[in-house]
Amino acid sequence: MASLKDLRNRIASVKATQKITKAMQMVAAAKLRRAQASAEAARPYASKMEAVLANIAGGVSGSEAPALLAGNGKDQVHLLIVCTGERGLCGAFNTSIVRLAREKINALLASGKTVKILCVGKKGFEQLKRNYEKHIVELIELRGIKNIGYGEGEMIAKRVISMFEAGDFDVATLFYSRFRSVIAQIPTAQPLIPAEVPTGKTGGAAASYEYEPDEGAILSTLLPRNIAVQIFRALLENSASFYGSQMSAMDNATRNAGEMIKKQTQIYNRSRQAMITKELIEIISGAEAL
Numbered sequence: 001m002a003s004l005k006d007l008r009n010r011i012a013s014v015k016a017t018q019k020i021t022k023a024m025q026m027v028a029a030a031k032l033r034r035a036q037a038s039a040e041a042a043r044p045y046a047s048k049m050e051a052v053l054a055n056i057a058g059g060v061s062g063s064e065a066p067a068l069l070a071g072n073g074k075d076q077v078h079l080l081i082v083c084t085g086e087r088g089l090c091g092a093f094n095t096s097i098v099r100l101a102r103e104k105i106n107a108l109l110a111s112g113k114t115v116k117i118l119c120v121g122k123k124g125f126e127q128l129k130r131n132y133e134k135h136i137v138e139l140i141e142l143r144g145i146k147n148i149g150y151g152e153g154e155m156i157a158k159r160v161i162s163m164f165e166a167g168d169f170d171v172a173t174l175f176y177s178r179f180r181s182v183i184a185q186i187p188t189a190q191p192l193i194p195a196e197v198p199t200g201k202t203g204g205a206a207a208s209y210e211y212e213p214d215e216g217a218i219l220s221t222l223l224p225r226n227i228a229v230q231i232f233r234a235l236l237e238n239s240a241s242f243y244g245s246q247m248s249a250m251d252n253a254t255r256n257a258g259e260m261i262k263k264q265t266q267i268y269n270r271s272r273q274a275m276i277t278k279e280l281i282e283i284i285s286g287a288e289a290l
């Protein structure tokens with residue numbers, strides 16, 4: 001049985017941990033408001049971009065369609081862009097994204113496809129390299145960047161597009177966690193190349209448009225920007241999901257620490273009372289013996 005000193009040290013240690021988890025919870029809650037606002041602000045722009053693409057893409061087909069829209073006609077080499085966090089202590093945020101990516105990897109490998117992985121975020125890289133290290137082509141770290149901006153999404157998009165133009169892959173899929181609420185983050189796999197153009201999404205009533213320059217020239221400029229926008233949105237959604245998951249995890253940790261402190265305090269009080277009772281019995285027994 002632990003001594004009273006050991007129990008006091010254990011209680012003090014748990015109290016110190018509780019203070020840390022409570023502080024992390026409050027910091028995550030403060031950062032969540034800004035991250036959530038940024039993610040929600042980016043959604044209308046990304047959705048409108050999809051609507052514009054759907055409208056313009058209806059006027060091109062066959063060989064006229066850019067490769068980023070229609071693909072290169074192959075389906076052998078797949079690039080998986082796995083976006084996770086740079087830090088842990090956030091519940092199942094990183095693990096859920098990696099689990100979805102792992103299911104996709106296993107399915108592709110089982111069907112004889114070639115898989116390449118581009119990791120955005122250190123935690124996803126650490127988990128994937130255990131089983132798929134030979135498939136990882138690059139790690140892009142966002143550590144030290146306090147506020148995710150469009151520049152980060154554009155930088156990753158340029159890297160992906162350069163790989164596609166070099167013939168390094170045929171199909172690209174983006175993995176991230178879509179923010180729904182503090183307790184709900186949805187792991188998402190979004191086709192990136194070829195572009196997934198929603199059908200019937202023209203942003204209003206059906207109409208006929210004439211473009212200057214032609215649709216192909218507009219798409220050649222718009223499609224790279226769309227890839228950067230979708231990656232940027234994924235980074236913002238990840239940021240909000242990370243802080244939401246971290247806030248929930250630290251709240252649970254704080255409550256668990258409180259329960260542990262209560263339990264250890266009860267054990268300490270019982271042990272102390274037992275020692276006092278034992279000493280009294282010894283004193284009384286000694287007095288009676290005299």
